[in-house]
Amino acid sequence: QKEVEQDPGPLSVPEGAIVSLNCTYSNSAFQYFMWYRQYSRKGPELLMYTYSSGNKEDGRFTAQVDKSSKYISLFIRDSQPSDSATYLCAMTNAGKSTFGDGTTLTVKP
Amino acid sequence: DSGVTQTPKHLITATGQRVTLRCSPRSGDLSVYWYQQSLDQGLQFLIHYYNGEERAKGNILERFSAQQFPDLHSELNLSSLELGDSALYFCASSAGGQNNSPLHFGNGTRLTVT
Numbered sequence: 001q002k003e004v005e006q007d008p009g010p011l012s013v014p015e016g017a018i019v020s021l022n023c024t025y026s027n028s029a030f031q032y033f034m035w036y037r038q039y040s041r042k043g044p045e046l047l048m049y050t051y052s053s054g055n056k057e058d059g060r061f062t063a064q065v066d067k068s069s070k071y072i073s074l075f076i077r078d079s080q081p082s083d084s085a086t087y088l089c090a091m092t093n094a095g096k097s098t099f100g101d102g103t104t105l106t107v108k109p
Numbered sequence: 110d111s112g113v114t115q116t117p118k119h120l121i122t123a124t125g126q127r128v129t130l131r132c133s134p135r136s137g138d139l140s141v142y143w144y145q146q147s148l149d150q151g152l153q154f155l156i157h158y159y160n161g162e163e164r165a166k167g168n169i170l171e172r173f174s175a176q177q178f179p180d181l182h183s184e185l186n187l188s189s190l191e192l193g194d195s196a197l198y199f200c201a202s203s204a205g206g207q208n209n210s211p212l213h214f215g216n217g218t219r220l221t222v223t
């Protein structure tokens with residue numbers, strides 16, 4: 001069993017929809033949680049970085065962490081075609097990062 | 110722009126050959142990580158260097174090796190290449206060794222083995 005499981009997708013939504021991307025993890029030692037966005041043929045780009053349980057908001061993006069349930073989510077409000085990409089969750093412990101396999105999102109105009 | 114530079118962007122070579130991928134980390138970052146990303150797999154961690162020393166190894170084949178130089182740039186050497194080594198190879202850097210600062214990725218080297 002993988003330490004980090006990510007909803008596989010792909011996900012296709014109309015422009016303006018609210019998108020929910022989710023990951024679960026099994027290692028309670030994970031301390032920091034991240035979301036990356038990866039466009040085709042590009043490197044992953046850091047979107048959100050959070051430590052504690054709860055919500056962290058940055059513009060149209062909200063990262064949610066529930067350590068008791070070992071569950072993290074990324075919400076995208078008012079999704080745009082430019083949000084079409086693969087989204088990777090990641091979590092770290094003692095300097096080692098573990099990534100989910102990614103969810104590919106397509107936002108249709 | 111993440112500040113992490115990888116060269117070359119593309120590499121096409123034949124089976125059995127050896128190649129070297131190069132990475133320059135963000136200014137001030139001491140840690141360099143190498144990842145492999147294939148179509149049917151996610152990001153696979155290969156190796157981590159911190160300030161010139163190897164810190165952790167992941168699923169790195171014995172045919173692969175890496176090093177980090179005093180100026181903190183890193184090279185990943187892939188030898189006796191096989192068709193299955195065709196993939197995107199990413200370098201990432203971060204500020205620390207054991208701390209949990211996030212990784213910043215370059216745009217990768219696309220390796221095609223024919």
